[in-house]
Amino acid sequence: MSEAGAVWVLADPRAGTAAQALGIADRLGVPVREVPLAWGGLARLPWPWPTLAGLTPEARARIAPPPGSAWPRLVISAGRRSAPVARWLGRRGARLVHCMRPGLGAGAFDLLVIGRHDLPPGRLPGDPGLAPNLLPILGACHRMAPTRLAAARAEWAALAGLPSPRIGLLVGGPVRAEGMAPAVAAALGAAVAGFAGSVLATASRRTGAAATEALAAALAGRPHRLHRWGEGGPNPYAGFLAWADALVVTGDSVSMLSEALATQASVFIADPGGLGPRHRRLQESLVAAGQARMLAAAPAPFVRAPLDEAGRVAAAIRGRGWV
Template identity: 40%
Template sequence: MTSEPSAPVWALLDGLSGSNSQTRGVVQALGVPIAENVLTYAREWPWERLTGRVRPTPETRDRLLAAPPPRLIVTTGRRAGAVARWLKRALADRDGTAPRLLHIQDPRFGHDDFDRIIVPAHDRSLARLKARRNVTVVTGSPHPLTPERLATAAEEWRSAVEDLPRPRIAVLVGGDSGRRRLDAAVARRLANQASELARRAGGALMVTTSRRTRADALADLRASLAGPHVLHAWTPEPAGNPYLGFLGLADAVIVTGDSMSMLTEATTPARPVYIFAPAGWARAPHARYHAQLVAAGAARMLDDATAWDAWSGVPINPAAAIATEARALLERS
């Protein structure tokens, strides 16, 4: 995938890494030159959020309007989708033609402005959304990870874990989700369950946190992990984060159930995936997705009594299917 100033496809990105990963997964699978445009927003007042109004900063507006217009715009999330709708109208008024819009997730507003809306099967508004003619339902969240990319990252981190006994179990730690907290108490429970699974397997843990991991959770992880393990705390420097490397090196994966993107990415190596989500902790959409992953044979739930079993996983990534929808829009533009 290349990023070019003038390209037929634009990916509109903002400060949400999970949303950006979904957008990048689709445009990468599309396999055509793309331009990544980073969005910044003016302050959003509560009444604007309720009415779906999103105001890009003047600098963002000027930059988007000054560039050669695209034929297709791909977005994920409410705010990026709102900017895509504004840009479609602005270009139509100026040029008499407008780009096609493909949006991932429920845009909340202006559904008819999008040529295609991709909705995950765990969405709380699925029954209402799937009745629309411009909606496609998929399982999971698209992402840009591939086995080849994980293999490359694995070589970069292999020396950091070569002394650990196998099986090596990657532990991917997220953070708070809405009112659900991944705090010190939850982190202790995760550490205990992960350590017990590694003990039963006779192996070790490769633990990495994320940008969303709370300081108190990190502290209790450090104090509570038992048995052979390494723990890498998230750093703003990308090269210091072993997320991809640990996924590539893992014989199995434990992932906290608070991030749709992280849950889906964890299935990429097609190794055993265990979801850590104590009863009542996960939000309803996340719990629905956990059940879908289990039903698909892609994951099992982790608890105090989970036995070690080297079963084969199932990779989940709808990026290629969504890219087919995007390619059809390009052909009609």
């Protein structure tokens, strides 16, 4: 068992990025110190050496042991901007586990957790040309652990009253644009409503208000729950995952696809158009692994085992004796 404070998680301000590191830490079963990061203007630079220069002064002050504590034995980070910070801590004796491609200095990490869709084109896990510190995974790590899904199923038990099949619809949006096209959202909502007994739909930050309202109009008159991004009250997202008989996820969201795969439900990928090579490779990797099918195959259910990549990474860390 690791002593308190021996494991630090560098938490990027972007929730989806931070969740990758935190999801692994959640599964270690040891005390963890979460260190919130905040970026200054220098964070955009591709730092070739370990440094804290990309942090704001306030965040830089947090990169120090609390009084009476030592430097960490293990640091878990995610995202390119946090990589120089993790490497700075590595010079103080920490083992380093990093999610996503770190940019420069990849060889400084003890373990790199990289989605198969982010591997060099044509390379597969196990290829001798890949770095020995690489642990390829399907999708991305996250915090939707089996215990969290079980708790959400109890918390949102009222969703059981909706007609079956309950289809969870997880809607993202363009990665680097302003909102999904309303016509795309409307067409997706109508397609899912056509084979659902009820729809459990959620929009994201990238969906945009116009597309969310178009989705709402497409679901009107059908049994459904729609969660709008930023609305008040408890967020039913985990409950939707826990109670869905099948899940339809737009292929632009690595996080939502990965979280959907933590359930036992059949997972279908909706292509909203305009996807780049990285997201195409993600779709292909999930379909090839038998973890998902494209929306055209819906609503026919199929059997798949819940995917727990964060648990697998945590087991690899424990197996190496780092905690």
